Amino acid sequence: MMALAELDTGRTAAAPAPLLSVRELSIDFVTRRGSVRALDRVSFEMAPGEVLGLVGESGAGKSLSGNAIIGLIDPPGRISGGEIHLEGQRIDNLAPAEMRRLRGRSLAAIFQDPLTSLDPLMRIGEQLTETILTHLPMSRREARGRALELLKAVGIPAPELRIEHYPHQFSGGMRQRVVIALALSAAPKLIIADEPTTALDVSIQAQIITLLKQMCREQGTAILLVTHDMGVIAETADRVAVMYAGRLIEVGPVEEVLRAPRHVYTAGLIGSIPSLTQRRERLVQIDGAMPRPGAVPSGCPFAPRCPKRIDKCSERPELMAFGNSQAACWRAGEEHFYA
């Protein structure tokens, strides 16, 4: 375990040019009754091939961050500040047509529900080839060949037969495999996986995550894994970023964050995971609920629920470095809360 952690931190410390760089990103929802900040100055970076877990409760802004990166924020949401850079190119202000060319080619996305992610009226082979032909200079025949390879690679049995089938002829797990094949069909550099297994049967979740990770490792694709499941992050991610009420409150190597969380909220989140190896009388529970966007306190957003709140918490903490991690908590430098 330690060796693994050191290996991870070693790579992070080497700091290759970041693949993705999100800087001070803010998103507002502009409604008739005024504008509500849903994402508040979020900054993080991803190295090529890295798996970054983005974790938080529903409404914390993790999906929104993913959507912002791929340029698919639904109105009335809009980016109100900050920048997003992919491979050194600024992408948050691209013209729609240019962003369209990047999507699927340089960065891709997988969504939660494989049952509704595929066009029900089109054979999966057609959906694959249309994606491939959109991005890669190939003939129809070559594209079909690549589609077959992709289906084989994601573990669809009898791809020659299945390529002619419609989505409804596949099970949920198989459909999500097809979705992965589609997302990876032009070998993107980054894939945003937004709760990719939430809608699936528990027995299949691990398979899909393993497949996704393996496919990405082979292609050198980085994964931004958006989930509320700390367990999945622990098994899959290199680093983890914790979000709360539209802010990024802690980011660091998975081993380190899990072993020694710096933010009180992260500690609570980890404490709420049932463990098979440790006997605990009760799971830790965080009292209260996350503030709604628009009702976030001006200081630390977690302060109202925080058992370790001090006066200073009425000032907003920025991310501060501790070892290989960063945390936005005034008490992060003190002894660990959870060990």
Next chain:
Amino acid sequence: MLLLILKRLGNAVIVLLAVALLAFTIFKFLGDPVQLMLNPQATQEERDMLTERLGLNDPVPLQFAKFVFNAVQGEFGMSYRNQLPVMQVIAERFPATLELVLVSTIAALLIGLPLGVFAAIKGGTVLARIAHLVSMIGVSVPAFVIGIVLILVFSIELKVLPAFGRGEVVDLGYWTTGFLTASGRAALVMPAISLALFQISFIMRLVTSEMLEVLRIDFIRFARARGLKARAIYFRHALRNCLMPVVTITGMLFGDLIAFTLVTEIVFQWPGMGFLFVQSVQYVDIPVMAAYLMIVCCIFILINLIVDLIYVVVDPRVDQLVRGGSNGR
């Protein structure tokens, strides 16, 4: 596919029998054919003879069986009004209506579909609002108003299009067509426009609302995430997924127009089915009305069958549903 056709045809027979019963009832109880056929001075003896000859003394079920038997052979008796076989009267009128309705429906689809997609994806822009407004007028202004205005402008003022009739037609044996002559085509323009305006508006509004619905579904979002071009997303994925209701409605409109284009046909003196129907009602021409009922029913059944078959072509899931198959491979 074959199974679907057979199932539908089985249903069709039952429906047709029910309608036949209705048509027969009209025959039987709406006026006395003996009275209508003989002069008022006829003796009781003559009446009895005719009643016997027409088979009106047979038990009612036997009469119905005879009626169905004749109907199957296309035998509906003579028209009271012009003493011609009913089928011949209808066959003369049918091509006029079918050609008119065909032209207006095709025009409606060619114009209504793209307009609907446009209004959905450009929602909120000035042009989309104008399209929406015009479609509102299109569905609410009755066809005869449009017809009269058209006649006023293009026939009476500008004198470029004929105000009534079918123009010259070419007889192709069983079919007379107006497509092959210049005057036939010119005569078709205004009636087709006044029919199509409603259809265009209706189809456009339907497509718009369906599109807005479909564009919210995840696979559109995923299609965007895959970087597909906007045109592919809107037409290949979104529009195709709203075609089912469009097919249904178009089929219904088509059948409805063939059977009941009364108003437009009267405004333009178009020698079609609707015009014929109005004339038959005026003359209490019962054999024509009964036959008309049966034929309209057949047309609707046929259209529904075609609609069902289009479903199977458009949506692969329907075929499976029909077979009652499980969600297997």
